[in-house]
Amino acid sequence: MEKPVDTPVRKGRSLFAVSQSVPLPLLEVSADVDEARIFIGMNEMDRVLGGGLVPGSLVLLAGEPGIGKSTLLLQILCHLASDQKKVLYISGEESLTQIRMRSERLREIPGGLWVVCESGLDRIIEIVEEQGPSVLAVDSIQTLFCDEISSAPGSIAQVREAAARLMQLARLKGVPTILVGHVTKEGAIAGPRVLEHLVDTVLYFEGDRSHTFRLLRTIKNRYGPTHEIGVFEMTEAGLEQVPNPSEVFLGQRPKAVPGSVVVPCMEGTRPILVEIQALVSPSHLSMPRRTSTGIDSNRLALLIAVAERHLGVALYDRDIFINVAGGLKISEPASELAVIMAMVSSLREVPLDMDTAVFGEVGLTGEVRAVGRAELRLNEAARLGLKKCVIPWAGSDRLKFSDSLEILPVKRIDEAVAAMSEVS
Ligand SMILES: Nc1ncnc2c1ncn2[C@@H]1O[C@H](COP(=O)(O)OP(=O)(O)OP(=O)(O)O)[C@@H](O)[C@H]1O
């Protein structure tokens, strides 16, 4: 449990002597955020922001160390800056030379991109006052410090105070501000997590470092939808946008082969399409092998037992290998029906249609149970170009989802397996 190590001295005091607040009828308040939005000009970015940066808003760009946050930030700023529009990049982490070296990898550097190395909050506020940038970026929030707080930069008290003051600055000046925040592998976020409630938009930049693909996910947005994802590929020339993510996730998926099933999983609040692979082959061992990567082995044992009992398939003399492609780990029950279908598909050597996804929890009596967030899963499947989805029957009549998707609701696993012939 994270605990504040220090209490800010400036408690309750506003950074700026803001003029006296006067209440207004809500009707008279302007709601023209969309018109004032600043387009970044990178589709994947504008989408996750809900259509561009809102003036005066605070955006947190969080991610694990080394994932490419600074690269993405620099690219965003390069897109935003022009000779007319001044963009200010404040780095508390890297030297100006390092930033320049990184920028060499990227596209042309616009004249309006200004950089400064500074981590003192008071000086940063002065600089912003002096320079009057149209967009402000700080890399990273963990390096900032405020003199009045005795704890070290990166401590919760410092991070909170820095973000609160930058928020006031952003609001007062109407300058959209992007903060970079580090997230640790365990997800116990020293910093960004304590900021999530404060900032307007939280974007998570994530990806497996052994792969080149990166996902930018909207976790929270006061000015647009959440659950949007932006997909990028890390290349020699920086991060390139991937306009068709289905090709990324399922790109290495072999053409309709037995044993491969796509499942829309929820990663926290986030839907993601994953390929589950099964290989079921005759065993020459007295104790057939049961190996699973990315799925709990106890759960696999249970699913094998359910399949034997309720589908009448003989698996006791088979080696069974299950793999979640791309090295992902799935813990949620929604993948269970997909595991069973992948096993049956491999056993019978009947491939599923390439455009079909499957989700549902499997009960011990062979029933397919409803899972949460079905609409999100369906929409994610539709968004990534899939055409059909085998889903739990319960509640399926109330679901609202994209017209491009056809659903096949099933009550039991034998119906799902029978439906395989329709989707193969
Ligand atoms: N020439 C290159 N070609 C491809 N990828 C590169 C190249 N140079 C750097 N990278 C990638 O960029 C990553 C570093 O990106 P960046 O510095 O933007 O990350 P970061 O999230 O800001 O890291 P930090 O936590 O250190 O601030 C490296 O891990 C590497 O994967």
Ligand SMILES: [Mg+2]
């Ligand atoms: Mg960085």
